[in-house]
Amino acid sequence: MSTLPSTHCCHTYSPLPPSSSSSSSSSSSSVSYLPSYSSAHGRLQRIAVPSTPKRFVSVKVSLQSQSVSAKNAVHMQDVAPVVNPIENESPLKKLKDGLFSAPSSKESKDITGFNVNENESTVSITVVGASGDLAKKKIFPALFALYYEGCLPEHFTVYGYARSKMTDAELRDMVSKTLTCRIDKRENCGEKMDQFLQRCFYHSGQYDSQDHFAELDKKLKEHEGGRVPHRLVIVEKPFGRSSESSAALTKALKQYLEEDQIFRIDHYLGKELVENLSVLRFSNLIFEPLWSRQYIRNVQLIFSEDFGTEGRGGYFDNYGIIRDIMQNHLLQILALFAMETPVSLDAEDIRNEKVKVLRSMRPLQLENVVTGQYKSHVRGGITYPAYTDDKTVPKDSLTPTFAAAALFIDNARWDGVPFLMKAGKALHNKRAEIRVQFRHVPGNLYNRNIGTDLDRATMSLLSECSLMKLFC
Structure with missing residues (x-):
């Protein structure tokens, strides 16, 4: 059986085109594979890595004040972004030129006295929301993995930015608790960690403060040593709160960046389970003929946190x-599970096939959705608080912490097959799995012994597979 081989090399991916304003395509077109940045680029790259969508939008807000002009500005204050007109252009243009516009090679030579093409490769990475959970658990360990495997150039800087008050030493102490040499156990692991942490710095500031981001930019330029940056921005999901806010955010980004400078990602696509899904299907002859309504009764996609x-x-x-x-x-x-074979493994070809699946999806009906919210409960002699007991949650909140939905894809391959989604917090188990239940075998010899409840019997007989659960 084919599986996706592990690799220590650095990959680069093409950014996706801008997301459509339609709700069906925005989910697919707003994400791409998380790119790693190769030192082969031979130039400085400044990368902004937001750990939450709210924080990323606030970064854009920080570049726009009420006294400056652009066609639209995106504002977020714990709600969906709204588009407001702004008035005067010169201060915004000045800040835009300072933070996002890279001068040409000739201009940089005139300014700094050297040709950028002859300069050593350098990368400046800004993690926006550096004190958050995602940054600690995912982003900093991923950056260290790139450094550990030699995917970052010799000269690089990682700057954390968040509202929390923190020193460089405190950031390094926080980050050090999550770093692991998970790829292999070479002898210089501890030395590599120390070297990486010495490249990590921190700057505290508000997400809607133009002055605070200007201070951050000044510190970055000090570390860059006059080298000319090429800016890239990575936007983490969810990209906006609705189709309209997603389109507004794209419009705001494009005031400062070209499309090939923007990477819209869903970090979940980097998980081994997801990466192996298409390999399992398209590289194994045993599965592809069975992957249709003729043999599959239903598909369950389950995500639960404890x-x-x-x-x-x-x-x-x-x-x-x-x-x-x-x-x-x-x-x-x-979409990855149900799509047809793409022309290639390029991001746009995969995206095109996923969009076809989403466009074929039947509009979700209210009777096919169940939502809920976890209450206070006791497990293992320990009392766990209810959702509304959290001090950061309004007491009258009706926000669902659990949801289940049945979706249907009206095309030739999947007509009539329900795709059951289940997701929730504070559940009994932590798991993420895909369950495929196949149709019953005609004249099954085991009906007499097992009875009609074949699902339960099969679950008790099969051990859990790391990639998928298959039920007959």
Whole structure:
């Protein structure tokens, strides 16, 4: 059986085109594979890595004041972004030129006295929301993995930015607790960690403060040593709160960046389970003929966490489990599972096939959706608080922390097959899995012994597979 081989090389991916304003395509077109940045580029790259969508939007707000002009500005205050007109252009243009516009090679030579093409490669990475959970658990360990495997140039800087007050030493102490040499156990692991941490710095500031971001830019330029940057921005899901806010955010980004400078990602697509899904299907002859309504009864996509919001209710309460998990993570997996064979493994070819699946999807009916919210409960002698007991959550909140939905794809391959999505917080188990239940065998010899409840019998007989659960 083919599986995706592990690799230590650095990959680069093409950014996706801008997301459509239609709700069916925005989920697919707003994400891409998380790119790693190769030192082969031979130039400085400044990368902004937001750990939450709210924070990323606030970064854009910081570049626009009420006294400056552009066609639209995106504002977010724990709600969906809205588009407001702004008035005067010169201050915005000045800040835009300072933070986002890279001068030409000739201009840089005139300014700095050297030719950028002859300069050593350098990367400046800004992690926006550096004190957050995603940054600690995912982004900094991923950056260290790139450094550990030699995918970053010799000269690079990682700057954390968040509202929390923190020193460089405190950031390094926080980050050091999550770093691991997970790829292999070479002898210089500890030395590599120390070297990486010495490249990490921190700057505290508000997400809507133009002055604070100007201070950050000044510090970055000091570390860059006069080298000319090429800017890239990575936008983490959810990209906006609705189709309209997603389009507004894209419009705001394009005031400062070209499309090939913007990477819209869903970090869940980097998981081994998801990466192996298409390999399992398209590289194994045994599965591809069975991958249709003729043999499959239903598909279940399950995501459950055994913990609650734990102080993150300020973000979660404005999105809920559907926007936080189902609309992006699970919908992406569904599209990968159900799509036809793409022309190639290029991002746009995969995206095109996923869009076809989403366009074929039947509009969701209310009777096919169940939502809920976790209450206080006791497990293992320990009492766990309710969702509304979280101090960051309004007491009268009706935001769902659990949701289940049945979706249908009206095309020749999947007509009549329900795709069942389930996602929730504070459940009994932590798991993420895809279950495929095949149709019963005609004249099954085991009906007499097992009875009609074949699902339960099969579950008790089969061990859990790391990639998928298959039920007959």
